[in-house]
Each structure stands twice: as C-alpha cells, then as structure tokens.
Amino acid sequence: MKNAVDVSNILLPLFYLASFAIYLYDFQRDERRLSNIKRLFLFLTLVFHTFYLIARTVAFNHPPITNVFEIFTVLAFSVSFSYFILELVTDIRGTGLFIIVISLIFQVISSIFIVDLFEVKEVLRSNLLGIHVLHALLGYAGITISAVYGFLYLMLYKDLKLNKFGLIFERLPNLEILEKLSFYSAIIGFVLLSVAIAIGVIWLPRAFPNFSYFDPKLVATFLVWLLYGIGITAKITGKLQGKKVVIFSIVGFGLAIFSTIVTNFLAKSFHTFY
Amino acid sequence: MNLLAISINHHTAPVSLREAVHLSTEETRVFIDELKEKYFSEGFIISTCNRTELYGIPKEAGTSYLELEKFLVEKKAITNLTDEHFQKFFACSALNHLFKVIAGIDSMLIGDNQILGQVKESFQLAQEKQFAGFLVNRVFDSAIRVGKRAKTETTISDGAITVSYAAVQLIEKIFSNLSKKSALVIGMGETGKIAAQHLHDKHIGKLSITNRTIEKAEQIATEIDAQILPFERFKEHLADFDIIISATSSPNLILTKEEIKTMMKKRGNTATVLMDIALPRDIDPEARNIDNVFYNDIDSLNIIVEHNMKKRKDEIPKVQNIIMEELINFFGWYNSLEVAPTIKSLRDYYEEIRLAEVEGYKNKFTKEDQEKLELVTKRIINKLLHHPTTELRKVAEQGTNSTETATKIALVRDLFGIDNNNNFKE
Numbered sequence: 001m002k003n004a005v006d007v008s009n010i011l012l013p014l015f016y017l018a019s020f021a022i023y024l025y026d027f028q029r030d031e032r033r034l035s036n037i038k039r040l041f042l043f044l045t046l047v048f049h050t051f052y053l054i055a056r057t058v059a060f061n062h063p064p065i066t067n068v069f070e071i072f073t074v075l076a077f078s079v080s081f082s083y084f085i086l087e088l089v090t091d092i093r094g095t096g097l098f099i100i101v102i103s104l105i106f107q108v109i110s111s112i113f114i115v116d117l118f119e120v121k122e123v124l125r126s127n128l129l130g131i132h133v134l135h136a137l138l139g140y141a142g143i144t145i146s147a148v149y150g151f152l153y154l155m156l157y158k159d160l161k162l163n164k165f166g167l168i169f170e171r172l173p174n175l176e177i178l179e180k181l182s183f184y185s186a187i188i189g190f191v192l193l194s195v196a197i198a199i200g201v202i203w204l205p206r207a208f209p210n211f212s213y214f215d216p217k218l219v220a221t222f223l224v225w226l227l228y229g230i231g232i233t234a235k236i237t238g239k240l241q242g243k244k245v246v247i248f249s250i251v252g253f254g255l256a257i258f259s260t261i262v263t264n265f266l267a268k269s270f271h272t273f274y
Numbered sequence: 275m276n277l278l279a280i281s282i283n284h285h286t287a288p289v290s291l292r293e294a295v296h297l298s299t300e301e302t303r304v305f306i307d308e309l310k311e312k313y314f315s316e317g318f319i320i321s322t323c324n325r326t327e328l329y330g331i332p333k334e335a336g337t338s339y340l341e342l343e344k345f346l347v348e349k350k351a352i353t354n355l356t357d358e359h360f361q362k363f364f365a366c367s368a369l370n371h372l373f374k375v376i377a378g379i380d381s382m383l384i385g386d387n388q389i390l391g392q393v394k395e396s397f398q399l400a401q402e403k404q405f406a407g408f409l410v411n412r413v414f415d416s417a418i419r420v421g422k423r424a425k426t427e428t429t430i431s432d433g434a435i436t437v438s439y440a441a442v443q444l445i446e447k448i449f450s451n452l453s454k455k456s457a458l459v460i461g462m463g464e465t466g467k468i469a470a471q472h473l474h475d476k477h478i479g480k481l482s483i484t485n486r487t488i489e490k491a492e493q494i495a496t497e498i499d500a501q502i503l504p505f506e507r508f509k510e511h512l513a514d515f516d517i518i519i520s521a522t523s524s525p526n527l528i529l530t531k532e533e534i535k536t537m538m539k540k541r542g543n544t545a546t547v548l549m550d551i552a553l554p555r556d557i558d559p560e561a562r563n564i565d566n567v568f569y570n571d572i573d574s575l576n577i578i579v580e581h582n583m584k585k586r587k588d589e590i591p592k593v594q595n596i597i598m599e600e601l602i603n604f605f606g607w608y609n610s611l612e613v614a615p616t617i618k619s620l621r622d623y624y625e626e627i628r629l630a631e632v633e634g635y636k637n638k639f640t641k642e643d644q645e646k647l648e649l650v651t652k653r654i655i656n657k658l659l660h661h662p663t664t665e666l667r668k669v670a671e672q673g674t675n676s677t678e679t680a681t682k683i684a685l686v687r688d689l690f691g692i693d694n695n696n697n698f699k700e
Contacts, residue, residue: 156447160444160447160448160568161562161568163570163574163577165577165578165581169447173450174446174447174448174449174450175447175448175449175545176448176449176450176451177450180450241544242543242544242545242566243565243566
C-alpha cells in the first residue's frame with residue numbers, strides 16, 4: 001500500500017497538469033470535440049485522487065490531515081471536486097483552467113514536501129476531527145472558487161470597458177453569470193464553513209483541556225465567516241450587486257488566506273497540530 | 275452527369291444588375307414553365323438579392339450557356355447585361371458551386387444564415403412545379419445535407435458580422451437573460467430598426483422605441499411589439515432601461531455624460547449598456563468612464579465584426595472538406611446507377627450464349643444428362659461472372675473514384691459489346 005501511495009504521489013501532479021493542459025488548450029482553441037474529453041479527464045483525475053486519499057488513510061492509519069502538506073492535497077481535491085460539481089450543474093465549461101490551476105499548485109507543493117507520518121497525536125485520529133476538517137476545507141474551496149470567479153468577472157469587466165475583444169471576451173460566460181457563480185460558490189463555502197465551525201465548537205472543548213474561545217485561529221475564522229455572512233445577506237437583500245459583490249468575495253478570500261497564514265505560522269494556538 | 279448552370283452574383287455584377295435580374299416567386303414560376311418547355315428536362319432556379327442562378331439537365335445535347343443567358347436577358351429586358359456578368363458551370367463544377375452557395379461560403383457575408391432557407395425554398399418551388407425529377411431531387415438531398423453539415427460541424431455561421439448584431443452579441447456578454455431586461459432604441463432609421471428587430475428576436479423583456487417622426491415609430495412598433503416614447507420626453511425615462519441603443523442622424527450629441535451620470539444615480543448604479551451606432555455619434559464617449567456603464571460605438575463594434583469575419587474565413591477549408599465528401603458521395607451514387615444495368619446486361623449476354631450453345635448440343639445428351647448440362651453450364655457462367663460482378667459493385671458502392679468506376683463500366687460494355695445486341699450472334 002505504501003508503494004501505491006508513493007507512486008500516486010508522483011502521478012497526481014501529472015494528472016492535474018494534464019487536466020489543466022486540456023482545459024487550457026480548449027480555452028485557446030474552443031474545439032467542440034474537447035468539450036466532453038476535458039470533463040472526462042478531470043473526472044478521472046478526481047477518481048485517482050480519491051483513491052490516493054483512501055490509500056493514504058489506510059497506509060498510515062489516520063486521515064490525511066496531520067500536516068500542512070496533507071491538508072494541501074485535500075484542498076487540491078476539494079477545489080477541483082467543487083468545480084467539477086459546479087460544471088456539471090451549470091454546464092459552463094470555459095472557466096475550468098482558472099480553478100484547476102489552483103489544485104495543480106497545491107498538489108505540486110504537497111507532492112514535493114509531504115511527510116509520511118505513522119505516529120501522530122491521538123487527537124488527529126478522531127473521526128469527528130476528520131469531518132470538521134473536511135467541511136472546513138470544502139468551505140475554503142468554495143470561497144476560493146468564489147474569488148476566482150470574482151477575478152474573472154473583473155477581468156471581463158475591464159475588457160468590456162476598454163473594448164478589448166480577445167480570448168477573455170470570447171470564452172468567458174457573461175458578467176451576470178460570473179457574478180452568480182461567484183455568489184453561489186460563496187454561499188456553498190459559507191454553509192460548509194458554518195458546519196465546520198459548529199462541529200468545532202461542539203468537539204473542541206471536549207478534546208482540548210486548554211481550549212479558549214478567544215484563540216486567534218478561532219477568532220480569525222469567525223471573522224471570515226462573519227464577513228461572508230454579511231456579504232451574502234447584503235446581496236440577498238439587494239444592497240450589494242454587480243462589481244461590489246465580487247469585490248466583497250475577493251476581499252473575503254484575501255482575509256481568509258491572511259488569517260490562515262498568521263494564525264498557522266505566527267500566532268500560538270492550541271489549534272495547531274504540526 | 276450533364277447538369278448545366280449559369281449564375282449572376284455579387285462576384286460578377288454590381289447591385290444594380292443583380293436587382294434588375296432578380297426574380298420574384300411569381301416570375302420564377304413563369305420562368306420554370308418556359309425553361310421546362312424550351313431547355314431543361316428538370317432543374318431549379320435560385321434567386322436572392324445577391325444572386326440569380328439557373329440549374330438544369332438539358333433536353334438536348336447542344337444546349338449552350340449562351341442560349342440560357344440570352345433567355346434571361348430577353349425575359350428581364352436588361353440591355354447592359356453581357357456574357358461577362360455570368361459564371362458558367364457544368365456537371366461536377368455545377369454541383370460544387372451549388373454546394374458552396376448553400377454552405378454560405380460563396381455569399382457576400384461568408385456563413386450567411388439565410389441562404390440555406392432560401393435555397394430550400396427554391397427546391398420546394400421546383401418540386402411544386404414538377405421541375406424536380408429523379409436526378410435533381412437527389413441533388414437537393416445532397417445540397418441540403420451540405421448546408422446542414424456546414425452549420426453543425428463548423429463555426430462558419432458563428433459570431434456577429436453586422437454592426438447591429440454585434441451590438442446584441444456584446445449585450446449578451448453583460449446580461450445573461452434578456453427577457454428580464456428592458457431596452458430603448460433611439461432613432462428608427464434602417465440601423466435602429468434592425469437593432470430593435472434583433473432585440474425583439476432575442477426576446478427582450480421590454481422594448482421601447484423613440485423617433486422624431488412618430489408615424490414611422492408607430493409603424494415599426496406594431497411590427498416588433500414595442501412601446502413608443504415621444505422623442506421630446508424620452509430622457510425622462512432613461513433610468514428605466516438596462517440597454518440604450520442610439521442610431522439617429524442627429525448632427526449633435528443627444529445624450530451627454532452628465533445626463534448619463536444622473537441616469538446611473540437613479541438606477542442605483544446597476545449595469546447599463548449604451549450602444550452608439552450612429553454616425554456622427556449620439557452619446558458622449560466620455561460616458562465609458564462612468565462605473566458600470568458599458569459604452570460602445572461603431573468603431574468598437576466593427577472590431578468584433580472584423581474579428582468574427584476572420585474566424586469565419588478560417589473555417590472555409592473545413593466547409594470545403596464537407597463539400598468534397600458530399601461530392602464523392604453523390605458521384606458514387608450516380609455511378610452506381612450505371613453499374614446495375616451493366617451487370618444485368620453482362621449476365622443476359624452470357625446467358626444468351628449459354629442457352630444458344632446448350633440448345634445446339636442438347637440432342638447429343640440423354641434426357642438425364644441434359645439436366646446436368648443445364649446445371650453445369652449455369653455454374654460455369656456464375657463462376658466466370660462472380661469476380662467481375664462483385665468488383666463492379668464494390669467500386670460503385672465505395673464511390674471513392676468516380677472516374678475509375680466510369681472507366682470500368684465503359685470497358686466492360688465495350689469489351690463485351692453490351693451496347694451492340696448482335697455481337698455474339700455474329
């Protein structure tokens with residue numbers, strides 16, 4: 001099993017690279033025959049990635065959430081998986097490369113630096129922690145995708161304002177659809193983050209004697225959650241629309257990344273496991 | 275195949291001559307009657323604003339292009355139309371030309387969306403007038419297949435290639451559902467009218483028009499189911515519209531940046547599209563600097579048109595491949611028409627020889643042996659003819675090389691004297 005994990009760890013970035021290459025080629029050439037092939041290839045990549053995550057869990061007897069580079073591979077999976085579902089539901093196929101490239105980056109970093117840990121803290125073997133982390137990562141995948149669509153919106157907005165009718169104009173869906181995709185991804189991210197926070201609030205006090213509600217990581221996550229909550233409410237009530245919605249999403253994403261870096265690498269927290 | 279065709283089109287004649295030679299549906303009916311009587315056993319006529327073309331299978335071998343040109347010139351009484359204004363086609367080239375026309379690659383606007391429908395109507399008229407026979411009906415089927423394949427298998431008709439349609443294409447890059455949007459078209463000249471028609475075709479939620487001459491606006495409003503705003507007061511309603519298209523002949527600006535700023539304030543700064551397709555311009559170009567205002571004028575729309583035109587031109591080789599495939603299919607079928615009677619004649623020829631020989635020597639055999647003789651000679655003939663028969667069928671069915679098929683058929687007919695009934699008796 002360990003060999004299968006090692007081989008898969010090398011092959012996975014290549015799978016993501018190939019998926020990205022097909023999406024990129026299709027974005028540039030817009031060939032009808034590639035429309036289904038690229039989706040199939042992404043599906044195969046996700047199936048392979050699922051196998052890798054299961055194999056890793058079995059081989060090391062714990063879910064792949066024990067170090068930052070294991071988190072990266074789960075995040076790579078979450079981002080592409082969320083995009084795949086979004087593509088299936090909306091049938092908008094021209095934006096995949098902008099999302100898959102994020103998975104590719106996470107997976108490459110993960111594959112290079114990942115550490116095989118057989119011995120981990122007992123708390124990291126908890127199933128509840130696994131569910132908590134999975135929801136948190138899928139939630140972050142949601143807000144990442146929301147931010148990507150936000151960037152695409154701004155790119156198309158700029159091209160339309162400047163009368164530039166290149167590939168961005170031709171291949172991207174219209175502004176209203178990009179706004180919707182960004183908003184719906186943010187809602188999905190927000191809901192999943194809510195579940196992750198709820199599980200955390202129930203489970204953390206029992207698992208950690210030194211638990212504190214004022215822990216920097218908890219406070220930062222709550223602030224990100226609150227910001228998205230305010231943004232989503234403002235959009236639903238009509239107070240935010242168009243460009244402002246996507247800017248809100250991008251700012252939220254920036255804050256999420258910033259708080260993750262600060263709380264993981266700079267601040268001292270009980271919520272740090274590696 | 276002796277399909278003959280003449281064409282006067284935008285490559286060969288100016289618009290004045292094309293207009294003069296254009297045939298209305300009624301005129302086409304009369305022309306078909308005369309063509310049937312004088313020149314063609316079957317055929318059809320295509321007449322659109324950019325081309326008039328006569329196609330047919332001549333009744334007599336000597337029918338020339340000049341006779342057809344003369345017929346057209348005399349019937350339409352046009353004095354300045356000469357031989358130089360016509361393109362002439364025969365057999366494969368006639369079919370090739372028809373396929374190019376129906377696929378839209380011979381059109382003035384490459385990939386023209388209307389030509390397939392127009393040619394179909396021409397075919398229907400020929401069928402209705404019983405001018406379409408066995409061969410022409412097969413030509414119709416192949417041509418329509420070419421037209422449909424060009425549309426579905428290539429992007430020859432994709433993208434806007436007129437300014438007013440490019441405006442609509444651009445609007446669709448901003449809004450996802452036009453049925454929930456409202457639009458105002460200012461000015462009901464030809465361009466404004468076409469733009470309003472495009473919006474109507476795209477099922478715009480609410481369409482309003484305004485024009486200095488109210489009578490003209492009223493007439494158009496009925497056609498496209500639009501509301502009319504009085505020209506003097508349309509500015510009071512600007513904030514009600516997501517899309518404003520202006521196409522007046524006003525020498526001065528009719529919408530200033532300040533007016534648009536005020537409008538945007540009233541609209542709560544929601545996205546608004548301003549399309550200025552007038553020359554000189556109607557809307558202050560500085561409006562493009564206002565947040566959430568998408569301003570385009572003729573120059574920027576022309577960029578889209580030129581870009582799309584280039585993309586369509588790049589698709590021509592793909593369409594030509596489709597045409598080549600369908601030409602091969604057609605001539606494969608056409609050649610197979612010759613194969614069946616040839617095989618039958620060849621078999622009849624051998625059977626006659628066999629019967630004559632058996633009859634001649636029959637009495638030298640006993641009654642029992644006569645039956646065996648019958649059987650054995652038939653088997654010999656079948657074995658002798660098996661290979662040539664299957665080869666002929668194969669070549670015809672594959673239809674890959676019509677010249678090869680025709681050569682083989684001609685060789686067989688010549689070698690065995692199939693066209694000369696008395697050969698073996700001699």
